[in-house]
Amino acid sequence: MARVFRLYFVATFVLLVLAVCPGLLQAGQKDTLNYSWSTNVGPLNPHAYSPSQMFAQAMVYEPLVAYGEGGKILPWLAESWTVSPDGKTYVFTLRKGVLFSDGTPFDAKAVKMNFDAVLKNAQRHGWLEFIAQIDSTKVLDSHTFQLNLKHAYYPTLQELCLIRPMRFLSPSGFPDSGDTFKEIKAPIGTGPWxxxxxxxxEYDLFEANEHYWGTKPRFKRLLIKVIPDSDGRAIAFDTGEIDLIYGSGGHGSGQIGLDTYARYAARKDLVADASEPLATRVMAINSKRFPTNDIAVRKAILHGVNKAAIVKHIFLGVEPPADTLFSPKMPYCNLGLAPYSFDAAKAGALLDAAGWKRADGADYRTKDGKELAFDLCFVGNDSLQKSVAEVMQGDLKRIGVKVRLVGEEKDSFLTRQKNGEFGMIFGDTWGTPYDPHSFCSSMRKPSHADYQAQVGLPMKEKIDRAIGEALISVDEKERQDLYRYILTTLHEQAVYFPLSYMTNIYVHRPELKGVEFGRTKYEIPFEKMYMD
Incomplete structure (x- = not known):
């Protein structure tokens, strides 16, 4: 009798668990792909930002044009387009037969409806110059849409590739108010999921969009389990709870720690790879706040830190060292700028010449009675940032610079980026298709760490003016010259400490096929994956 009761209890418990967590039932099935993310994917509003996760927005919503290999612009929801000779008018011929996932036809009226919704909240998208450049939109016929600009804005097509805010929600997903920035009824797009x-x-469950116009996903379902930390994600992979690890590396901010990735990459029973550089892991140095308002201090910092050791021992060679704000492979960025090499003697000489003296037996330098000390700010639970900060603290102490480490919650960290209360602070460039134009454009906005880092420069107004001119220039030579001035000046003013060129990594078992890197840092091509 006791044995029967135990069997009944176990069976009841299993059924209860499966009812509460259906992902357990689906794990291991060939029609369900199991992945994980640190949070839920959010409401997936295509015209808004956090807490919606970009990789998931890209699964549901699509652009008029897409970013391809080498920066080539590909037809997507628009089959073709023409640009007027003055660069101000774009006419898009839309792909026919496209349906939203609820069966609603995708047409020029839906495109205009989405553009109008974004423009209604244009101030919320102030970081993106493209939105400010839109003058008007027009439906020419059911599948022809016209976009009119105020100026000839050269990154128009690149910024139409972005995951947000210019992608398309079904009219049935619009709220009654029409204000999509506040809310949407449901996340209904034309994408594959x-x-x-x-x-x-716990999880977010996606299903393949049966109405998808392109190549349909091979999996019927995609279960994205909420696993907040990288160690937990590695355990889930080891136990078979998830099938795939994909994304950036690094504890706290990444899918898994780089040490864990290196361990997986050494195993012959797994498939592991790292992408080409996608963006730059960089630190901004405050040019307005004492003592980093002294250019000699900023240059001494760049020469005083052993970046090669950081790349070798912390990034484990997965991310190559970065010498400039943007990779030379980015458009307009191959300028031959001389890197700031590790040279402690040169760093010390720069500080000596600037009047920062080190008394006999003193750990740190002073000038006019003030100690050479600043705050280095990072996300407190990001162990990779913490490790880098500790190495920098040690290296700079050797040349007489005191570094106070400030590790905080993510929200407090982001507040410092916006208000400039930092000496140095971590940040990343945005990668393709944002770099360099979108990232440079955002440098003019006070709510960005880049603006706060640059605002103390005597030529800040000139830099901002050059950025604005580059974005609307129709002369390619002029545009190249403007970017050369902008990026060379920022490099020479030592406003940035580039650490490494960020990569995406993936790890999976051999039976999972079709895994490849997306066109950008934020896109994961789940639709190409299948189980053998």
Whole structure:
């Protein structure tokens, strides 16, 4: 009798667990791909930002044009387009037969409806110059859409590739108010996936969009489990709870720690790879705040830190060292700028010449009675940032610079980026298709760490003016010259400490096929994956 009771209890418990967590039932099935993310994917509003996760927005919503290999612009929801000789008018011929996942036809009226919704909240998208450049839109016929600009804005097509805010929600997903920035009724797009269920703190379940116009996903379902930390994600992979690890590396901010990735990459029973450089892991140095308002201090910092050792021992060679703000492979960025090499003697000489003296037996330098000390700010639970900060603290102490480490919650960290209360602070460039134009454009906005880092420069107004001119120039030579001035000046003013060129990594078992890197840092081509 006791044995029967135990069997009944176990069976009841299993059924209860499966009812509460259906992902357990689906794990290991060939029609369900199991992945993980640190949070739920959010409401997936195509015209808004956090807490919606970009990789998931890209699964549901699509652009008029897409970013291809080598920066080539590819037809997507628009089959073709023409640009007027003055560069101000774009006419897009839309792909016919496209349906939203609810069966609603995708047409020029839907495109205009989405553009109008974004323009209604244009101030919320102030970081993106493209939105400010839109003058008007027009429906020419059911599948022809016209976009009119105020100026000939050269990155128009690149910024139409972005995951947000200019992608397309079904008219049935619009709220009654029409203000999509505040809310949407449901995340309904034309993309290969549709969100069907969310359990807060547990998972998000996607299904293949049966109406998708392109190559349909091979998996019927994609279950994205909420696993907040990288160690937990590695355990889930080891136990078979998830099938795939994909994204950036690094504890706290990445899918898994780089040490864990290196361990997986050494195993012959797994498939592991790292992408080409996608963006730059960089630190901004405050040019307005004492003592980094002294250019000699900023240059001494760049010469005083052993970047090669950081790349070798912390990034484990997965991310190559970065010498400039943007990779030379980015458009307009191959300028032959001389890197700031590690040279402690040169760093010390720069500080000596600037009047920063080190008394006999003193750990740190002073000038006019003030100690050479500043705050280095990082996300407190990001162990990779913490490790880099500690190495920098040690290296700079050797040349007489005191570094106070400030590790905080993410929200407090982001507040410092916006208000400039930092000496140095971590940040990343945005990668393709944002770099360099979108990232440079955002340098003019006070709510960005880049603006706060640059605002003390005597030529800040000239830099901002050059950025604005580069974005609307129709002369390619002029545009190249403007970018050369902008990036050379920032490099010579030592406003940035480039650490490494960021990569995406993936790890999976051999039976999972079709895994490849997306066109940008934020896109994961789940639709190409299948189980052998």
């Amino acid at each position: 549709k969100l069907v269920e969310t359990r807060k703190g």
